[in-house]
Structure formats: C-alpha cells, structure tokens
Amino acid sequence: MRIVLQKVNHAQVSIDGTVVGKIGKGYMLLVGFAPGDGDEQLDYLVHKVVNLRVFEDEQGKMNRGLKDVDGAILSISQFTLYADTRHGNRPGFTAAAKPAIAKPLYDRFNRKLAASGVHVETGRFGADMQVELENDGPTTIIYEK
Incomplete structure (x- = not known):
C-alpha cells in the first residue's frame, strides 16, 4: 500500500465538472494498493496518517496533528502509484492491485x-477525476507498507 499525503489549505475532486469531494485544511491523500495488501497495511497507515503531526504550533514547529486543527481528509484512489517505468516510455501497472481487490x-x-474521528471526503474509485489543491508548506509525505 502506498500513500502520497499532501498537507493542504483546501482541496477538491471533480468528475465531469461536478465536485464530489471537498475539504478545507487537512490532508489530500493519493492511495494505491498492491495485491497482497490487507488489514495490516490499512490499520498501520490509518494510524500513521491520523497521528501525523505536521501542523504548526504557537512556536511555528510542526507539532500539531489533524485533529488538533480540526482538519479533514480528501482520499483519492490512485493505482498509478504502482507504475513501473523501468522499461520503455509507457508505464506498466502490473504491480497494482486489480480493481476487484483494490x-x-x-x-x-x-x-x-472516518472511524478514527476524522471527516473524510473521497473521489470515486476508477473514475476520471480532476483534483485541485493548495499544498501548504509545501509538505508532502510518502508512506509505504
């Protein structure tokens, strides 16, 4: 499982010109899955994302978490995180989980x-989506489990 997390001031995802998910301050997640992923990966990465402390405190240090700032998550499925670009100019995606698994x-x-107490908005799995965001920092964290 791979996640690219971006700390955002705001983010939204649209499908065919219609906004289907929108947040203010929080995290925009691009999320990809491999065939062997399961609850071990899900639980580990939910814990890491929800408890990440990258929001500034009174001293300007990254010391506050998502819940401390009443932030939200915009979660976008992204199989291309498993692109294999080692050969040729066209990426291969055989390392990504098939849709029936992902x-x-x-x-x-x-x-x-959401069960952890965070507001979650999403895109639509498998759809052609347009994502807009304002990266804060910029702060981008990559997780893999």
Whole structure:
C-alpha cells in the first residue's frame, strides 16, 4: 500500500465538472494498493496518517496533528502509484492491485479513517477525476507498507 499525503489549505475532486469531494485544511491523500495488501497495511497507515503531526504550533514547529486543527481528509484512489517505468516510455501497472481487490480495500481504508474521528471526503474509485489543491508548506509525505 502506498500513500502520497499532501498537507493542504483546501482541496477538491471533480468528475465531469461536478465536485464530489471537498475539504478545507487537512490532508489530500493519493492511495494505491498492491495485491497482497490487507488489514495490516490499512490499520498501520490509518494510524500513521491520523497521528501525523505536521501542523504548526504557537512556536511555528510542526507539532500539531489533524485533529488538533480540526482538519479533514480528501482520499483519492490512485493505482498509478504502482507504475513501473523501468522499461520503455509507457508505464506498466502490473504491480497494482486489480480493481476487484483494490476497491474493497479503498472503501475499508476510508471507513477506518472516518472511524478514527476524522471527516473524510473521497473521489470515486476508477473514475476520471480532476483534483485541485493548495499544498501548504509545501509538505508532502510518502508512506509505504
């Protein structure tokens, strides 16, 4: 499982010109799955994301977490995180989980995030989406489990 997390001032995802997910301050997550992923990866990464402290405190240090700033998460499925670009100019995606495996994992991941007490917005699995965001910092963290 791979996640690219960006700390944002705001972010939204649209499909065919219609906004389907929108947040203010928080994290925009690009989330990809591999065939062997399961609850071990989901639980570990939910814990890491929800408890990450990258928001500034009174001294300007990255010391506050998402809940401390009443932040939210915009979670976007992103199989291209498993692109293989070693050969040729066209990426291969054989390392990414097939949709029948990835979609239930993505749905479960988002439910677990929400169960932790964080507001979660999402895109639509498998859709052609347009994502807009304002990266704060910029702060970008990559997770892999």
